[in-house]
Amino acid sequence: MSIRIGRTLPPAVAPIGLGNVVHGLFAILQGNKAQQSFSDQLKEYFKVKHCFLLSSGKASLALILQSIKEQHPEKDEVLIPAFTCYSVPAAIIRAGLKIRICDIEPETLDFDYDELTKHLSAPNLLCVIPTHLFGVTADVPRVREILGNRDITLVEDAAQAMGGEYLGHRVGTLGDVGFFSLERGKPFSTVEGGVIITNSDELAVVIKSHIDELPSYTFFEQLLLASYAIVISVFSHPELFWFPRSLPFLGLGETHYAPNFSIKRMSAFQAGLARGWKDRLNQFIQARRRNADRFYRSGIISAGGGLPHTNDLIRYPIMVSSKGEKQSILLESNCFGLGLADVYPDTVDCIEGLRGRDIIGDATKARSIIERMITLPIHPYVTESDMERIIPLVRKAGDFVVGRNLEKSKEA
Ligand SMILES: Cc1ncc(COP(=O)(O)O)c(C=O)c1O
Secondary structure (H helix, E strand, O other), rough: OOOOOOOOOOOOOOOOOHHHHHHHHHHHOOOOEEEHHHHHHHHHHOOOOEEEEEEHHHHHHHHHHHHHHHHHHOOOEEEEEEEOHHHHHHHHOOOOOOEEEEOOOOOOOEEOOOHHHHHHOOOOOOOOOOOOOHHHOOOOOHHHHHHHOOOOEEEEEEOOOOOEOOEEEEEOOOOEEEEEOOOOOOOOOOOOOOEEEOOOHHHHHHHHHHHHOOOOHHHHOOOOOHHHHHHHHHHOOOOOOOHHOHHHHOOOOOOOOOOOOOOOOOOOOHHHOOOHHHHHHHHHHHHHHHHHHHHHHOOOOOOOOOOOOOOOOEEEEEEOOOHHHHHHHHHHHHHHHOOOEOOOOOHHHHOOHHHOOEOOOOOHHHHHOOOEEEEEEEOOOOHHHHHHHHHHHHHHHHEOOOOHHHHHHHOO
């Protein structure tokens, strides 16, 4: 990859200010007060009874799965979309469970519901994980309706969708249990972090018993997080992002399957860093909505099936006409630092690290997403002059295919 010096947009970022880092450092001195306060605020915002703070989204998912497994020891399969973040299968394997995949529709990025219905008759199915990929909301109420009174837990993967809404409900509260990621490319970030929310008292008791056993970050690890936070705060800015991006050993934008992640309780530093999170999250959401709307008004329609699913995106996913077109757009974006990005490189059944495992299910439609999907940046650092460079590049690609046609999206 050639080195580019100059304004370079990250594909996605939730800005962290140096003032936030100072709050985080103060919180270290205050014991567990910051975590308690963050958790109370989250409970109030999501109107849920239980909230748990962890070190990452995958740690949250692994813990949820372990806990559900304890409630249903006779079952061991977890149904996930055939195309999702590699951390999801990693968390399933980490919890000692088996992966089952359901194909997804390229137009909606949501389950193929005929396929889903067939999967639900699997006798060992422990839970289903609808996922709000890129912030495109999955139709969780529809999954619930299809589930009926089967004893299968609905786990909502809202890792990429904190603050989003679907039909008047906050995303993350639509399933039996939901989780968010607070990693740096997510709607809101504490460098790394995870949040579990649920209204189920039974599940909460089991989750809590596991959390009580977990290690916390050491003082040194919190200082390390503080230095990451400073680096992110400075170098995720478009004027400086070219620098970390030119360092190949950082592997920015790469996707790896790694089930041996650490599972810890969230530190005081992270919770302190989150101070003022509601206002900041809201500002970021407004900025992303404005930028997404700018693309939409320019005739660039996102995949995801239109409103209400595409209200709160963190990246703007589009399908271009061919694999060649995708490569040429990404190449040009890299040359000019426009922040267009590729999606996960494989469907779950083709992940190298999962070779040899018996993964049931089909991924035919999901594969077409990998060939033709790219994402456009809509984070708060994207300016009108960035837009004026991105829009012609995407439109030059000509006849890109979209989720649903413009009229349908407007009607919704
Ligand atoms: C859909 C989805 N689920 C789960 C995760 C895991 O979150 P984390 O990176 O915080 O472990 C991610 C992270 O990228 C994700 O995108």
